Amino acid sequence: MNSRTAFTRPGVVAAVAVLMLMGLIVGSLVLLGQQSDAVAAPPVTREALGDADGVIRAEGAVSVFDDVPAVSNLDSDLLAAVRAAADAAAQDGVPMHVNSGWRSAAYQQVLQQEAVEQYGSAEEAARWVATPENSEHVSGDAVDLGPLTAQDWLAQRGAEFGLCQIYANERWHFELRPAAAANGCPVMYDNPTTDPRTQR
Numbered sequence: 001m002n003s004r005t006a007f008t009r010p011g012v013v014a015a016v017a018v019l020m021l022m023g024l025i026v027g028s029l030v031l032l033g034q035q036s037d038a039v040a041a042p043p044v045t046r047e048a049l050g051d052a053d054g055v056i057r058a059e060g061a062v063s064v065f066d067d068v069p070a071v072s073n074l075d076s077d078l079l080a081a082v083r084a085a086a087d088a089a090a091q092d093g094v095p096m097h098v099n100s101g102w103r104s105a106a107y108q109q110v111l112q113q114e115a116v117e118q119y120g121s122a123e124e125a126a127r128w129v130a131t132p133e134n135s136e137h138v139s140g141d142a143v144d145l146g147p148l149t150a151q152d153w154l155a156q157r158g159a160e161f162g163l164c165q166i167y168a169n170e171r172w173h174f175e176l177r178p179a180a181a182a183n184g185c186p187v188m189y190d191n192p193t194t195d196p197r198t199q200r
Helices: 003-008 010-039 076-091 105-119 148-161
Strands: 097-100 143-146 163-165 173-176
Touching: 076 143, 076 148, 076 163, 076 173, 143 148, 148 163
Parallel strands: none
Antiparallel strands: 097 143, 143 173, 163 173
16 A cells, blocks of 8 residues: 555545644634733723713712713613702702712722722622622612711601612612602611622
8 A cells, every 4th residue: 555545545534634623723722812811901990990981089079960971870760869859958958969870880890899809808898899780880770979968868858759778888879769758768788798689
């Protein structure tokens, strides 16, 4: 048998084809791995985010009436309730501002990463910051209001506007509960980890 005949046998041809295909696959995987390493983005930091992500740089700097994404991207019913409450609070001499409102998923992810660093574990951080997938801020359904005088005012009168504190450990976090005007606010969760919505 000469070498020409050996390479025309079906078994030999198939073996050579398999080896060539394996070489192509391995080479492609190596190339893809190198490309993904080369284009891997650095982790996003708070400094890289801006107004378009809902970032508020200075506490107390944003009015509930401002037209910035942190405020204007809130659920329209929630925003209307917050503005009505702010008007009523102002008549009582109590100022109200937004410390944090709507947030992009990227901003929520940064806050979660910062909380893990601050509290030492993902489990402890979850008591304060939800994931981007489960955050009511990302969906526009939650707002953090200040200052302390406004939080106290809302604790007493927020239900009139359907604004309820949701978490016992976050006196600043309010969400809309329309039935609260007639029935009062629901019992608060101890913290976000006891809220069934964060488990979805």
